[in-house]
Amino acid sequence: MPLFRIDEQTNTHQITAGRFPLERDLHDLVEKNLVSLFNIRFVASEYAIWGDQPGRIDTLGLDSNGAPTIIEYKREEKESIINQGLYYLNWLIDHPGDFTVAAQKTLGSQIEISWGNPRLLVIAQSFAKWDTYAVKRMGDGIELWRYVLYDKNLLFLEQVYGQPRQVRAVSIPDGMEIIQVEKPDYTVNFHLEDKKEHIVNLFLMIREGILGFATDDGEIIETANKLYIAYRHGKNFCEIELMSKNLKITIDIPLNELDDPQKIARDMSSIGHWGTGETQFKVDNDEQIQYALNLIGQSYLRTI
Numbered sequence: 001m002p003l004f005r006i007d008e009q010t011n012t013h014q015i016t017a018g019r020f021p022l023e024r025d026l027h028d029l030v031e032k033n034l035v036s037l038f039n040i041r042f043v044a045s046e047y048a049i050w051g052d053q054p055g056r057i058d059t060l061g062l063d064s065n066g067a068p069t070i071i072e073y074k075r076e077e078k079e080s081i082i083n084q085g086l087y088y089l090n091w092l093i094d095h096p097g098d099f100t101v102a103a104q105k106t107l108g109s110q111i112e113i114s115w116g117n118p119r120l121l122v123i124a125q126s127f128a129k130w131d132t133y134a135v136k137r138m139g140d141g142i143e144l145w146r147y148v149l150y151d152k153n154l155l156f157l158e159q160v161y162g163q164p165r166q167v168r169a170v171s172i173p174d175g176m177e178i179i180q181v182e183k184p185d186y187t188v189n190f191h192l193e194d195k196k197e198h199i200v201n202l203f204l205m206i207r208e209g210i211l212g213f214a215t216d217d218g219e220i221i222e223t224a225n226k227l228y229i230a231y232r233h234g235k236n237f238c239e240i241e242l243m244s245k246n247l248k249i250t251i252d253i254p255l256n257e258l259d260d261p262q263k264i265a266r267d268m269s270s271i272g273h274w275g276t277g278e279t280q281f282k283v284d285n286d287e288q289i290q291y292a293l294n295l296i297g298q299s300y301l302r303t304i
Contacts, residue, residue, distance in 0.1 A: 003150050015150045019125055023075040026147070029155070030071065030123065031059055037157065038121070039064040039235035039252075039276065040071075044102050049091050057088050060102060064236050064276040065225055066114035068092055068099050074124040081122055082131050082142070089120040089141055116186060117223050123147055127160060135161055143221075145234075159234055162221050186224045191242050202247055202283060203240065209293040210238060213300050220300075227274045233303040238296050239275030246284035249292060250275035251299035258298060262291060 004012040020026045027045075034040045040061040047057040059071040070088050074081050092099060096115060103111055123145045135142050143162035149155060188207075192200050207222075210231050214220040221232045228250075231238040241248040251258075255267040258279055269278040277299070283292045 003148075003154070003156070015154065018149050018152065020075055020149060023073055026075060026123065027058055027073045030073065034059075034061055037234070040069055041107060043099075043106050047102065049088070049095075049098075051091065053087060055084075055088070060099065062103055062107065062111065062113065063119060065117070065223055065230055065232075066112050067117045067119050067223075068096075068103075068113060068115065069119040069121065071121045071123065074122070081124060081127075082134060085120050085122050085142060089118065092118055114225065116225075117141070119143065121145060123157075132161055157234065159219055162219070186226055188222070188224050188229060190224060191229055195242050196244070199242055199244070199247065202286070202289070203242055205286070205289050206240065206247065206249075206283065206292060206296075209289070210296060210300075213297060230275070233300060235303060236276045237299040237303050239277060241274060243282075246282045248280065248282055249296065250277040250280045251296055252277035253279055253299040253302055255279045258295065260295060264288075264291075265295060 003015045003017070005015055006012055020029075030037060031042060031045060034042050038061075040063045043060040043062055044057075045059055047060050049055055049057060057070055058073050061069040061071060063069050070085070070092060072081065072085050072088065093115075096113075100113060103113065118141055120142045122142065125147060127144055127146065132144060135144060144160035146158045146160050147155060148158075192203070195203075211220055211222070214233070219233060223230045223232065228239045228241045230236050231240075235252070237252050239250045241250075250268065250273065251265075254269070255265060255278070258265055260281075265279050265281040267278065268280045273280060279299075281292070281295065283289065
């Protein structure tokens with residue numbers, strides 16, 4: 001898409017779009033900025049795998065919800081990118097012990113890994129329309145990201161498609177008891193069980209508003225964990241806990257950057273809490289819904 005710079009006389013000047021000289025340049029830039037771009041912690045680079053089809057996974061990471069993540073880069077469109085990514089994702093699901101060892105080595109032995117929603121991010125300058133169609137039909141767990149490099153110092157990232165992958169079970173080798181592997185059966189319905197009708201209705205209305213932020217299928221990904229439901233567009237922007245009397249909502253935006261005239265949010269950056277965000281507020285009645293969605297929307301806008 002065209003990008004324009006506005007000068008002091010309000011004249012517009014189109015910024016030239018280009019590409020990285022080498023695929024490795026894209027690779028290095030994303031790895032260096034994994035947390036700020038996707039809220040993913042780095043585990044390994046050029047990770048070698050063996051088997052029927054040996055290969056090297058470009059980047060291994062662990063996202064903010066504890067999901068194992070693979071990232072593959074292509075400087076430009078290539079026909080093999082989807083098939084290669086699927087092979088690596090299936091390898092990851094079949095070899096949880098190998099990933100666990102690599103993650104422990106880089107991030108420490110006390111990390112928590114959730115195998116319910118492993119992810120594959122494919123980053124390329126463009127995708128063939130049949131690749132996008134194929135992923136929509138069978139590519140659960142794959143996220144397609146398109147990039148544009150402007151003037152060598154402006155990076156644009158756009159999520160083309162993404163849906164969570166649900167995995168039934170994995171086997172973890174003996175001797176890794178310190179790793180907490182959550183059961184992969186947490187769903188939205190799990191969080192609705194035994195909740196009062198009023199709380200369920202509040203959540204469903206907030207949920208509808210959140211998913212309505214996106215205009216294309218798959219742009220916002222909903223992931224149910226053991227303790228909360230997360231909403232992600234590249235990286236988390238909101239987490240919701242269904243309590244007995246209200247919804248506890250955490251958003252991924254600093255309190256000092258939030259426009260909150262009613263002052264209902266509080267800073268959680270130095271207080272222990274569930275969720276990846278640092279600002280939290282509660283919703284306990286219908287009249288607060290639109291205001292809550294305004295606050296959540298501000299966090300969402302930081303991901304686009």
